[in-house]
Amino acid sequence: MDSIRITGGNELHGVIPISGAKNAALPLMIAALLTDETLTLSNVPRLRDVAQLSHILSNHGVDYAVNGKRNGQHALAGQTISLTAREIVDTTAPYELVSKMRASFWVIGPMVARMHEARVSLPGGCAIGTRPVDFFIEGLTALGAEIEIEGGYVVVRAPGGLKGARVEFPKVSVGATHTIMMAATLADGETEIVNAAREPEVVDLAKCLRAMGAQIEGEGTSVIRIQGVKRLHGAHHAVLPDRIETGTYAMAVAMTGGDVLLQGARGDLLDTALETLRQTGAQITETAEGIKVYRNGNGIQPVDVTTEPFPGFPTDLQAQFMALMTMAGGSSRITETIFENRFMHVQELARLGAQIHVDGHTATVDGVSTLRGAPVMATDLRASVSLVIAGLAAKGETTVSRVYHLDRGFERLEDKLTHCGANIQRISA
Ligand code: EPZ
Numbered sequence: 001m002d003s004i005r006i007t008g009g010n011e012l013h014g015v016i017p018i019s020g021a022k023n024a025a026l027p028l029m030i031a032a033l034l035t036d037e038t039l040t041l042s043n044v045p046r047l048r049d050v051a052q053l054s055h056i057l058s059n060h061g062v063d064y065a066v067n068g069k070r071n072g073q074h075a076l077a078g079q080t081i082s083l084t085a086r087e088i089v090d091t092t093a094p095y096e097l098v099s100k101m102r103a104s105f106w107v108i109g110p111m112v113a114r115m116h117e118a119r120v121s122l123p124g125g126c127a128i129g130t131r132p133v134d135f136f137i138e139g140l141t142a143l144g145a146e147i148e149i150e151g152g153y154v155v156v157r158a159p160g161g162l163k164g165a166r167v168e169f170p171k172v173s174v175g176a177t178h179t180i181m182m183a184a185t186l187a188d189g190e191t192e193i194v195n196a197a198r199e200p201e202v203v204d205l206a207k208c209l210r211a212m213g214a215q216i217e218g219e220g221t222s223v224i225r226i227q228g229v230k231r232l233h234g235a236h237h238a239v240l241p242d243r244i245e246t247g248t249y250a251m252a253v254a255m256t257g258g259d260v261l262l263q264g265a266r267g268d269l270l271d272t273a274l275e276t277l278r279q280t281g282a283q284i285t286e287t288a289e290g291i292k293v294y295r296n297g298n299g300i301q302p303v304d305v306t307t308e309p310f311p312g313f314p315t316d317l318q319a320q321f322m323a324l325m326t327m328a329g330g331s332s333r334i335t336e337t338i339f340e341n342r343f344m345h346v347q348e349l350a351r352l353g354a355q356i357h358v359d360g361h362t363a364t365v366d367g368v369s370t371l372r373g374a375p376v377m378a379t380d381l382r383a384s385v386s387l388v389i390a391g392l393a394a395k396g397e398t399t400v401s402r403v404y405h406l407d408r409g410f411e412r413l414e415d416k417l418t419h420c421g422a423n424i425q426r427i428s429a
Pocket of ligand 1: 085136
């Protein structure tokens with residue numbers, strides 16, 4: 001298995017192009033199931049999760065084409081893909097595929113909306129917690145679907161089609177909002193989603209669905225209204241920039257010191273995280289080209305954070321921020337409120353010399369002046385990248401194993417960092 005070897009201590013200077021957002025690309029690809037015409041998506045990141053989802057969608061009968069590069073296109077530009085679900089040949093999403101990527105469960109919404117039936121494997125637990133699907137089941141039931149759990153599968157039928165309804169989530173869920181919004185586009189009548197997720201990726205999906213002919217309003221607020229239509233058509237949509245990749249590299253610069261332009265990044269997608277970084281002492285300016293992050297020789301100030309749904313501090317940046325806080329000049333408290341088990345990076349950061357004490361959902365981080373390189377590994381994507389950030393700032397050599405986690409969500413991570421002066425290589429086993 002590949003690993004990443006980092007010799008820490010270099011500042012980062014230069015330009016990092018920000019890729020399209022993984023967590024927008026995935027639901028956008030799934031939206032292709034709603035129409036028999038072609039959905040073309042540009043700025044799609046080249047990631048393992050995207051490849052895995054294309055495989056899952058092919059199983060349902062979706063034709064997937066990656067368009068070639070155009071003249072004058074930047075070598076690092078995201079890919080343009082075309083998805084055509086002319087005919088859905090199989091309404092079953094099998095366990096072998098769904099268990100590899102949780103977001104593939106979301107096909108249940110478009111499939112039942114268009115085919116009036118679906119059989120989708122329960123995704124199972126994952127490294128960051130149990131992650132149930134009760135909101136999806138309650139939401140689809142409210143839209144008139146009949147649901148049974150059979151042999152580990154959610155079997156959903158809506159013989160006369162889905163009917164618009166009021167769906168109120170007990171807690172904000174990104175995936176349940178994506179799924180019910182997609183399902184409601186083809187339902188009969190109006191659906192109102194209350195306590196909807198306000199994440200930028202939900203807004204991006206709503207924009208794409210509207211370009212496909214859906215009638216949606218209120219995305220980006222906690223009430224989304226969808227007026228069902230008879231059919232959707234093809235469209236072209238560009239995936240928005242990845243706010244988590246943006247925040248990750250911003251935290252890397254805040255930790256190592258240096259001066260980097262995060263090209264194509266949009267500050268409005270991560271205001272809270274950028275404001276938190278400013279409080280740690282990093283200077284952040286937004287320009288027409290992207291976001292500039294700068295930290296000179298000054299120390300890192302400790303700052304407390306609590307993860308929250310958007311527009312709060314994102315859970316997907318919690319591990320990276322904890323890495324930064326391990327070298328702050330004092331103590332900080334980091335509270336995770338979204339997932340029950342998202343502190344697996346703590347023990348690995350401790351291997352680099354970090355001082356962290358976990359009590360329930362809160363980690364207290366006592367900053368140290370030096371981290372020292374060590375072999376580490378992680379069990380999820382964001383935890384893995386937090387170890388990369390810490391390794392960039394640590395003295396000596398850090399080896400991060402289980403790199404396949406990073407490949408799920410960070411496009412050409414080592415190339416982007418090498419271009420800014422990091423000493424980082426992938427070692428093929
Ligand atoms: C999305 O996951 C993201 N994944 C996650 O990013 C992200 O951490 C998460 O939203 C929160 O922002 C993708 O977009 C592909 P949720 P999702 O439903 O939709 C509970 C990454 O690293 N819940 O918003 O699966 C759930 O257990 C990934 O890129 C229920 O109880 O998350 C959690 O506590 C990791 N019942 C909370 O809601 C349900 O039916 C929020 O989860 C659904 C969710």
